[in-house]
Amino acid sequence: MKKLLFTIGLLVSTLIFAQQTEKCDLPKDYQEPKPEKKLQSGLKRVNATINDLRRHIAVENDCDEKEIIFLRISEQMGNGMYSVCVAGKPMKYKRMGSVFMRANENPFDTSNSTK
Template sequence: MKKLLFTIGLVLPTLFFAQQTDKCDLPEGYQEPKPEKRLQSSLKRVNATINDLRKHIAVENDCDEKDVVFLRISEQLGNGMYSACVAGKPMKYKRMGSVFMRANENPFDTSSSIK
């Protein structure tokens, strides 16, 4: 009886947590946040606008541009943080100057470079 209860106590939580996945469930008619027009016109000179980021994300994740939906936009002239739903998965990106990268990447990490 103890083995049965132990097995049930171990298997049920494992199955429960295995079913949970990170997905963006956007409501019907979701409106993306609008970026500031003046800032976007300044960023246009260096190809660092929201549309450029959308293209970058689509190429990096091998999906269409229409599958990239922005959830949160926080940007300044020199940097920015972006939360996006990419083909149903939440992702975070950052901009440093005119360079886009995932939020968890370190551009100064030299351990992964080819020697």
């Protein structure tokens, strides 16, 4: 009887947590943070502006550029961290030089490369 109740409890809790997904709940009048104009003009030379990141995210996630909303922008000339809402799903991206990638990706990881 204890095993049956434990199994049912485990199954129910697993199903409940599996149904929960993170979503961006933004107010209707939400304003995106504005990047520094001086910094963006410097990044324009190497195609690493906010608009370039928006295009990169749209292609990577197969969505429209209008579905991408910036939540937080923290950038310098050499790097940057960005929190975005992509079609209702929160994500984080980073910039190293002029290269954009998801925040959890390691560009120096060679375990997936072929020889």
